[in-house]
Amino acid sequence: MTNPQPAIVLVRPQMGENIGAAARAMLNFGLSRMRIVDPRDGWPNPRANALASGAGRVLDAATVHGDLAGAIADCTFTFATTARTRDMTNPVYTPEAAMAEAAAMIAAGGKVAVLFGAERAGLENDDIAQANALISVPVNPEFASLNLAQCVLLTAYEWRRQVDRPAPQTTHWAGHAPATGAEIDALARHYEDRLDDANFFFPEHKAASMKLTLRNLWSRLPLTDADVRMLHGVLRQLLRRHDR
Template sequence: MPSPDPQPAFVLIRPQMGENIGAAARAMWNFGLDRMRIVDPRDGWPNQKAVVMASGAGRLLDEAQLFDDTAGAIGDCDFVYATTARPRDLTKPVFTPEAAMKDARARIAAGGKVAVMFGPERSGMENDDIARANAIISVPVNPEFASLNLAQCVLLTGYEWRREAVPAVDMTVAAVAAWAEQIEVEKLGAHFEERLDEAGFFFPEHKAANMKLNLRNLWSRMPLTRADVQMLHGILRQMVRWKDQG
């Protein structure tokens, strides 16, 4: 059964290769989308090559709706986007994938039923298909090489849909160990300062205070885990042992 989450239907118009349908299913499921509709696939349906390529997203293929034409695939929708990178002679609103999925989410939240159409791999969507859409999604690609693979386009659109629900954080740090507490960093700094003092590092004497301050500041800038602190203590102890043995 499709997931209960409100979402757009992704409509593949006359896809040519089973592998691309499977890759599109995988891309959709990566971002929690499972409403796939397929219009007149060139190599027939079902397609074993699509199943192999879906790799874990086979349920989408099992539940995909098959249609003979574009009109039937989008007949129950009240707003439809067509993805195309090529300029057209049809006057329609043009969205980036990000803006389109933001718009789609608002429409679905208001009770609307939305679809996104993706054209064939080789030639892209025909004007007859685009004419049925209410708006265009245009990916800002290299104009000298504007053709996107079907699954790539599905992936980009799916990512933007998901990003609206789960806002992307610009940067996080994945720590596999607990962060060191301030007291642990303080003791590490004291250990280094003690050993460096014994080694005569803080020279000349009138610069020693500032050198120690800079060293403390260095430790405070480092996001250290407890494992990091233990390792640095161990390195210093081993270096001292090695010196004493020499």
């Protein structure tokens, strides 16, 4: 748990279940530094462990503080999450932008905290006043309230995206190799030849265009070598039944 990361600070959380769910959300995305400020039902809380569902190590390492100032005393920058506008002047970030900024500051040696308020009303203005910037989630304005664990999950997810960016789209090949250009070409020729025999490409003046469309179809499909073998077999079996 020594990897550089922001501290997740739960300010006056009310229910142990939500603390446990927040711990689970954190560990889902590689966060483990939880700080708890003045929990209503005391600490440790068995209900938190029940909801952590395998993330008990986060709760075991959590530190408890009597006030917010003590919880963020070592931090060089603090974000506060809020779902409503405040009569205060603060820079406001989306979760994505905030975690990008946090990653840059931590990489430069800074210590960052993210504050989350109590379930009923969120952070108070006195809490906000101790933060350097706000994080505001673009939620439905007619129903802006987020569960504590949901809010932690959103932030943790954006953190993970910044430090371990996955490819935006990948293909799972299920143990098979992607088909090669030569295999795709052989499949295309197999179908073209058999469809030619069946007079599929008609009328004649449209034949070239139809073949081009069919070739393009094969090229667009993310076929494996097993797919190609199966498609060859499908056509052969259909022709055998036709010949019989």
